[in-house]
Amino acid sequence: MEDFINKLYRNHSFIYKGLLFICTTFLIVYLFPKSGKFKYNFEKGKPWQSEVLLAPFDFAIKKNDAELTQEKQEIANNSVLYFDLDNSVKTRVTQSFAAQFKKMFSDSLPRVTYNSLFKVGQEIISEFYIVGVLGESYNFSETSSIVILEDRVKKQEGFFSEIIKQDAITPIIEKSLLKHNLIKYKKNFISLFFDLIEPNLVFNKSFTEKALQEDLNKIALVRGSVEKGTLIISKGEVVDAERFQILKSLQSEFESQEWGKSNYNWIIFAYTLLVALALLMLYLFLRKYRREVFENNTKVTFIFFNIFLMIFITTLVVNYDSKFIYVVPICILPLIFKAFFDARLGMFAHVITVLLLGFIVPNSYEYMFLQILAGIVTILTVSELYKRANLFISVGQITSVYIVAYFAFYVIHEGSVENIQWEMFIWFILSGLATLFVQPLIYAYEKIFGLVSDVSLLELSDTNSTLLKELSNKAPGTFHHSLNVANLAEASANEIGANAMLVRVGALYHDIGKMKNPTYFTENQSTGINPHDELSSKESARIIISHVIDGIEIAKKYNLPDRVIDFIRTHHGTSTVYYFYMKEKKDIEAVNKADFCYPGPKPFSKETAILMMCDSVEAASKSLKEPTSTKIDAFVESIVDKQIEEGQFLNANITFKEIQSIKKVLKHKLANIYHLRIEYPE
Template structure:
């Protein structure tokens, strides 16, 4: 048991990656829609490219959306409107009318016209309440069928145009008075009827909607069926009309809920295999080509987290409405990975993620083509992400590529631009705007995962930062030396294509440990007094060597990123403090070499190797007497060759050709620094 525990402890990093791999696989599969996939690809109006297709089982032919919409519209137009009738209103209105007429007859109406007026009024009431008087005007078409309910029982049927509302009252009054030659009593009738008339019909909205939903529920979404083994389409036959609809029905049947229930575990198993293969390829890529990333569990977790995030966003959109699929800013993934790692890793991860998403999105070939092309454009165009203008320009180019590629695909599918879905272009613009969110996202990732991007490096390169200001005050010579090394290192990095911003920042901070004992370093001894004269060689060597450890402690105290601390740790590698070593050797034959050697490690990247070369060359160049071009060349060659002989670059992925290029840059820069000007006459 103890052996097993020890073995697990020794391999805890690998065990963590296996756990991460398994967890990520099951999370992605969990997020995926669990449906079967139709194994054939087809397009309307194009020939069927596969073999003759026979129905694998019995299935119904589904109506297309336009047919269903047309039937729903017909049901909506022909559905009955239901109104409740209050049968007590009409008798009450008749009674009110007769009473009101008696009150005004003495003063306003001659006795000879009373019977005519009474009869006309009764006829108007009959006309108003023949079908019913509405409580308000509704926005229904006149031809809509109406059912009048009395005590929830159908009384009669009519059309909406026959129902009277307040707006019709004046017209009915005027027509009746003209027919009976009673126009002179127009004001009398108007005042009477507008006072006494009240509605007897109210719209029964709930019952109407209930009946409408019942009718809509009767709509059949299928028309006919296809029996098993029936020939659906032959090879080379054009996919159109009924053939297209039958194929869409078969495709839908494969992805239906019935299919899910009967084959759920097989589908999950198949998805698990595909996702596991994709993630395994990513881990193998990291192990073979990005070993430093593979060995860092935080970085591997970060990459898997970003893949999961893209899958989550995409599946949420697919489940909500797949037509919004292009709003998801997939290009954030290569942007983020390029910012923290490199372009090749960003592109590889992006392609694998798009392949995974191709399993669940509609029109998967079109989707994958668009996203992979957009990812390539992202990698090629986005450089120096810390410059805001670069990001905006790159996002504009990515959006343009989306639009152009989608435009081309649409023409291939439809053969014209008449039915172009212009709103999709708006989605691409929204996707571009969402991609701009990468800046705050990078900042959040830096805090969550302890990573560092070029944006943070730019901030650290500012010589007005608190730590660099303290260095310039406490150890001005060291600060000036660091600036010179930064300039040399940046030029060298640009020459061989290394990360110039990273190596510049590393150079600025590599000697901050000298702040603890600044006067023990030559560049800070302005008074001419050397405190090493009072110490033994071993003590002096220890103080010199300790500036590396002190630098790491100061860096951690000021929360400098690990990528920057690596430069402090490695800028002397395992080299010796040669001056004090030789001084001690003169008086002591039994020297402990470790007392005069830096603890290491040696540089393990191009950038840390560049800093070691530039630091040694710049520091030693101060000892040059009467420098000439040949002296400088020999001087640079000797220093860097000695570092190579002592295997300081053994773990750095830097080539001999790149080292030669760096030597050339350093020689040129030093020649410019020590160039003698002519003496001007006074």
């Protein structure tokens, strides 16, 4: 049992990766649509590339969006308008008319005229309320059908033109008076009816909308059907509009079929295989080309988490409304991976993610083409993410690629730009703006996963930081040495394409352990007194070597990232404190060399190897007397070659060619430091 537990402990990293792989696979499969996938790819206006297609079962031909929209518009245009009738209004107006008429027209009028006027008034009221009077103005068509409701019961039907509107009252009065040769009483009648007429119709908006919705719900979503065995399309035939709609109907019917338990399980199994293969490719890439990432479970978890997060967000958007899929800022993924790792890993993970999203999104080929293209642009354009201008420029380029690619696809599908959906461009712009969220996201990831990006490195490179200020106060010589090493290391990193920002920060902090005993290091001995004179060689070596361990402790105390602490650990590798070793050897023949060696480890990256070379060269350059170009060249060659002979760079992925380039930079920089001129022949 104990052996089994020990075996589990030894392989816990591998077991964790396996569990992470399995969990991520099943979580992604859980998000996938649980239906069969139509096996044919087709585009409108393009030849059918597959074999002759016969209808595998009976299915209905669905109407396309344009047809449904047209039908809905026709129904809306011909919909019935409903009005509520208040029958008491006409009675009230008739009674008021009799009373007001007597007040307005005195008995002095001839009886015949008086009676005629009264009779005309009654006729006008009757005409007003044949259908009814509407109090508000509505922008309905005059030919629209109407239904008059009294107590929610249909009383009469007609057209909207038959309803009396406010602006039609005066013309009706004039027409009736003119008919009976009483036009001279127009002013009196208009004044009388202006206060008298009341609207008896009210537009019933809710009832009208409900009736319209019922009519819309009755729209048939299909037009005709295709029987099993019917020829749908032959190889080489062009997919015209009619065939395209039939194929889309077949695809929709196929993917929406009710699957039996056996079919369902097979579909899940097949999805699981495909997702597992995709994630396995990512694992293999990390294991072969990014070994340091693969061996760090936190970084592997971070990568898988981000891939799953993008798939999860896209699934939510597709389930809500698939037209918003381009709002999801997929290009955040390569940006994040490039910020924390490198461009190649970012591109590989982005492609894997987009391939997986192809199972979820509609028009998967078009979607994948756009997203992979945008990912390539992201990787190629974004450099030095900590510079805000670079991010804005990159977002603009990503948005432009989306817009241009979508425009090209639309023209290919439709053959014109007349009905192009301009709102898609808004989604692309929103996606670009959402990509700007990468900055706060990087900060959050740094805190959650303990990673470090170039943005954090820029902050750490500030020489006004608390730790570097303390170093400059306690060990000014070491601080000055660190600045010189940082400049040499940054120039060397730029020369071979390494991470210049990382190596600069590592150089600034690599000797912070010397703050504990600053006077034991020659660069800080300003009084001429050397405390090593009172110590044995072994004790002196122990103090010198301990600055590495002390530096690690101080770095952890100040919460420096592990990537920076790696420079403190490795900047001397397993080299020997040569001066004290040789001094001890003079006194004692049998010397244990291990007592005079740094604990290591050796540099394991280009950046840590660069720091080791620059640190040794800069420190030793202080002993050069009357330096010349020839002396400096030989000096740099001897120091670096000695480190190569000791095998200090065996674990670092650095080539001899890159080492030669670094030597060249160091020679040039040291020549500038000592202000050497070209040695002209006499």
